[in-house]
Amino acid sequence: xxxxxxxxxxxxxxxxxxxxxxxxxxxxxxxxxxxxxxxxxxxxxxxxxxxxxxxxxxxxxxxxxxxxxxxxxxxxxxxxxxxxxxxxxxxxxxxxxxxxxxxxxxxxxxxxxxxxxxxxxxxxxxxxxxxxxxxxxxxxxxxxxxxxxxxxxxxxxxxxxxxxxxxxxxxxxxxxxxxxxxxxxxxxxxxxxxxxxxxxxxxxxxxxxxxxxxxxxxxxxxxxxxxxxxxxxxxxxxxxxxxxxxxxxxxxxxxxxxxxxxxxxxxxxxxxxxxxxxxxxxxxxxxxxxxxxxxxxxxxxxxxxxxxxxxxxxxxxxxxxxxxx
Amino acid sequence: xxxxxxxxxxxxxxxxxxxxxxxxxxxxxxxxxxxxxxxxxxxxxxxxxxxxxxxxxxxxxxxxxxxxxxxxxxxxxxxxxxxxxxxxxxxxxxxxxxxxxxxxxxxxxxxxxxxxxxxxxxxxxxxxxxxxxxxxxxxxxxxxxxxxxxxxxxxxxxxxxxxxxxxxxxxxxxxxxxxxxxxxxxxxxxxxxxxxxxxxxxxxxxxxxxxxxxxxxxxxxxxxxxxxxxxxxxxxxxxxxxxxxxxxxxxxxxxxxxxxxxxxxxxxxxxxxxxxxxxxxxxxxxxxxx
Numbered sequence: 001x002x003x004x005x006x007x008x009x010x011x012x013x014x015x016x017x018x019x020x021x022x023x024x025x026x027x028x029x030x031x032x033x034x035x036x037x038x039x040x041x042x043x044x045x046x047x048x049x050x051x052x053x054x055x056x057x058x059x060x061x062x063x064x065x066x067x068x069x070x071x072x073x074x075x076x077x078x079x080x081x082x083x084x085x086x087x088x089x090x091x092x093x094x095x096x097x098x099x100x101x102x103x104x105x106x107x108x109x110x111x112x113x114x115x116x117x118x119x120x121x122x123x124x125x126x127x128x129x130x131x132x133x134x135x136x137x138x139x140x141x142x143x144x145x146x147x148x149x150x151x152x153x154x155x156x157x158x159x160x161x162x163x164x165x166x167x168x169x170x171x172x173x174x175x176x177x178x179x180x181x182x183x184x185x186x187x188x189x190x191x192x193x194x195x196x197x198x199x200x201x202x203x204x205x206x207x208x209x210x211x212x213x214x215x216x217x218x219x220x221x222x223x224x225x226x227x228x229x230x231x232x233x234x235x236x237x238x239x240x241x242x243x244x245x246x247x248x249x250x251x252x253x254x255x256x257x258x259x260x261x262x263x264x265x266x267x268x269x270x271x272x273x274x275x276x277x278x279x280x281x282x283x284x285x286x287x288x289x290x291x292x293x294x295x296x297x298x299x300x301x302x303x304x305x306x307x308x309x310x311x312x313x314x315x316x317x318x319x320x321x322x323x324x325x
Numbered sequence: 326x327x328x329x330x331x332x333x334x335x336x337x338x339x340x341x342x343x344x345x346x347x348x349x350x351x352x353x354x355x356x357x358x359x360x361x362x363x364x365x366x367x368x369x370x371x372x373x374x375x376x377x378x379x380x381x382x383x384x385x386x387x388x389x390x391x392x393x394x395x396x397x398x399x400x401x402x403x404x405x406x407x408x409x410x411x412x413x414x415x416x417x418x419x420x421x422x423x424x425x426x427x428x429x430x431x432x433x434x435x436x437x438x439x440x441x442x443x444x445x446x447x448x449x450x451x452x453x454x455x456x457x458x459x460x461x462x463x464x465x466x467x468x469x470x471x472x473x474x475x476x477x478x479x480x481x482x483x484x485x486x487x488x489x490x491x492x493x494x495x496x497x498x499x500x501x502x503x504x505x506x507x508x509x510x511x512x513x514x515x516x517x518x519x520x521x522x523x524x525x526x527x528x529x530x531x532x533x534x535x536x537x538x539x540x541x542x543x544x545x546x547x548x549x550x551x552x553x554x555x556x557x558x559x560x561x562x563x564x565x566x567x568x569x570x571x572x573x574x575x576x577x578x579x580x581x582x583x584x585x586x587x588x589x590x591x592x593x594x595x596x597x598x599x600x601x602x603x604x605x606x607x608x609x610x611x612x613x614x615x
Binding site for chain 2: 006007009010013014016017018020021022025029044045046048049051052053055056058059060061062063064066067070120123124126127132133135136137138139140141142143144145146147149150151152153154155157164165166167168171200203204257260261263264267268280283284287288293296297300301303304307310311314315318322
């Protein structure tokens with residue numbers, strides 16, 4: 001009985017949420033139609049974009065401005081402290097570790113998942129079982145960071161030498177005659193262990209997008225190059241790469257943004273201990289564990305500043321796209 | 326496909342290095358998930374004693390598999406309730422942004438109003454704002470309005486964070502529809518709402534579906550927003566929070582963790598395989614056009 005009433009609750013909540021938004025638009029349209037004709041034409045666009053603009057201002061624009069403001073105040077947002085939080089962010093030992101790690105994440109995740117994705121995209125284009133191979137590699141996209149963390153905790157599981165290893169990686173290593181490694185504890189390897197998870201998750205995404213760009217290259221260009229005596233290697237470097245350069249840029253941008261925001265993997269796998277902290281996880285710690293809103297906000301603003309170049313690139317691309325339209 | 330059939334048979338062997346590398350990569354990429362799936366059906370003591378691959382020594386000895394882990398996780402670990410919570414969060418948090426984004430995308434693509442270009446550029450900028458910069462002010466607002474720990478608060482938050490991508494993808498798609506079609510409808514005297522519901526929405530279904538998949542996966546898999554706005558331990562927690570709590574409190578209970586992880590993955594996997602085609606095409610609508 002209890003289960004049924006719970007399921008009913010769920011259905012009711014869903015109906016309320018979904019019905020609400022559709023009702024809103026019908027109501028607004030009804031109101032507009034009641035207005036005289038010339039007004040109607042004038043107002044309608046605003047009715048269509050108003051909900052979007054209200055939500056965007058409430059959830060993104062206004063809070064971001066507020067956060068910038070808060071970053072100049074102390075932990076409880078009461079006294080103005082100037083740049084003190086920023087000085088902390090750039091001098092604190094823990095923060096410097098977070099910056100170093102984030103740089104490592106940026107370089108390795110972006111570099112490896114994009115280039116591996118590209119290689120797979122080119123290879124997979126040449127075989128008949130392409131859809132199956134692609135699905136398998138793309139599959140981790142559907143898995144949450146938390147789910148992935150459980151998967152990889154199990155792979156990295158460590159038992160002392162002599163015990164049977166239940167973690168795949170240590171089992172392989174022990175069978176090869178080495179000592180088992182505490183993948184998530186040892187400082188020289190734990191960051192790479194975490195980065196590997198993100199690469200596993202996003203290589204498929206890069207592959208799928210690059211693959212369709214590779215397929216978009218006109219067949220006759222490649223034919224012509226082949227007739228001129230170019231081998232596969234030369235075709236890859238001198239035709240494929242230059243022709244899909246803009247897609248490579250888009251994919252790298254997306255991955256860079258995702259990496260800067262990454263938090264869940266570190267949070268669930270190591271809690272940021274043993275020198276694995278990254279900027280985003282450090283920020284959550286300052287905010288929710290230490291309740292220091294000033295420092296938390298300052299770190300968030302730094303994250304935003306790091307992303308601004310990406311933002312400018314996006315606007316440029318949008319502008320040039322518009323000109324073609 | 327036709328071209329491949331016409332190729333001579335020897336090609337297959339010439340391509341051996343390609344086949345081998347694809348097989349190796351696919352194998353490595355699939356292995357972690359397969360290991361998890363197998364582990365989730367094993368008994369607790371067996372799992373602590375041997376690796377999951379040991380089942381391949383006697384793969385048909387069915388006594389080594391059982392469903393007990395799943396039953397335990399669903400009942401005593403609160404995963405059943407969390408599963409319902411996740412559905413309650415994810416479905417409206419997908420539908421609401423779609424509705425809002427489609428209307429806005431149509432206005433941006435086909436209606437004339439002052440400031441259109443500027444407003445759209447703002448949307449493009451918001452695509453990359455890290456949501457971490459918004460947490461503290463929204464949390465305070467929620468506290469004042471009494472929205473924290475409520476589904477409504479989470480729906481709206483996901484709507485806010487998903488909208489920029491939705492508007493961007495859909496405007497690119499809707500803007501690429503043939504101009505004649507829309508002008509013809511206007512000449513016939515159709516109102517904007519009629520054009521929108523009878524023409525734009527049906528024609529944009531591939532893009533809308535793809536954004537739906539994207540948003541749904543994202544909401545279902547989210548940990549951060551749920552953690553911040555639903556506060557960790559309450560009875561509205563979705564599967565991701567429940568699982569992450571289990572990792573913290575029962576880190577060595579592999580039989581429960583693996584089953585729990587698989588429960589969180591079932592719905593995304595169904596959505597993923599069911600709608601994969603849309604999903605892929607939809608990301609492309611926004612990004613590949615150079």
